[in-house]
Amino acid sequence: MPKTPASKPARDTSSEIDAGLVREIALLLSETDLSEIEVERGDLRIRVARQTYAPAPVAQTYVAAAPAPAAAPLAAAPVAAAPEHDQADVLKSPMVGTVYLRPSPEAKPFIEVGAHVTEGHKVLLVEAMKTFNDIVAHKTGVITAILVEDAQPVEYGQPLMVIA
Template sequence: MNKGKSSIDTAMIRELAQVLADTDLTEIEIELEALKIRVARQVTVHATVAAPVAAAPAPAPVAAAAAPAAVAAPAASGDDPRKHPGAVPSPMVGTAYRRASPDAKPFVEVGSAVKEGDRICLIEAMKTFNDIVAPRSGTVTRILFDDGRPVEYGEPLMIIE
């Protein structure tokens, strides 16, 4: 299927895209003579978690001494962040990051307004960085993890109210 000067085979690209969809791959690349084609798709992880399996207590968040408002601890009334309706649970096991790089500003802070689908943090798992997006619009009222700390599946990352 050539149109004008283009020698790109759009049917081949469509077939490669279908291979991505059929196999759950995120990227495929082929090289034929002088032609090199790479087809990739971005995978966004949406946090949806079933009820916790074990009744083990959640690890207590550690607040920095210089900025106690940055990471808020649960209230003395014993409220469990896992049961909070605005909790954003980790969809996977990995290392959670509040920023894209050490010198970048955090994606969100306590008090930040977010919209559904906004990137709120990253989780590195198996040398792949996964975007964690806001499951709802609202205001970040608590951040329950420290930057660069391992997180477990289902562990609350933050509260969005």
């Protein structure tokens, strides 16, 4: 009796996961900034989730200045006060992240001290979790001070600049 080639059993493709569909769902997840998506097609159910990590707080150390030796009595000298700004003029960071004063390292800054801006004008970026967020002027005026440096970590509510 002649031998016939053994036929392979048919693969059950109904339980295979469509990698392309998973990639599409993962892309949708990152584009919409969601943390989890679940999709059902017939008896197939795919759940894609990602973990989000809050950036670690930046440790700041403050060192007190050593007292000056009391060699001579101190005369009442005028002390230059730290610049005070009307709180309505101060643009504060809406999030924790890293501030960028220019759109790319080789580009010129969005704004400079003395520049006139209108409300809604992009003045800098704050990067948080690999997402660059436009920070816009909260009012129309002139930039009188920039209180942060490019690529500096910032905290929520930290003053970024003064628009008077």
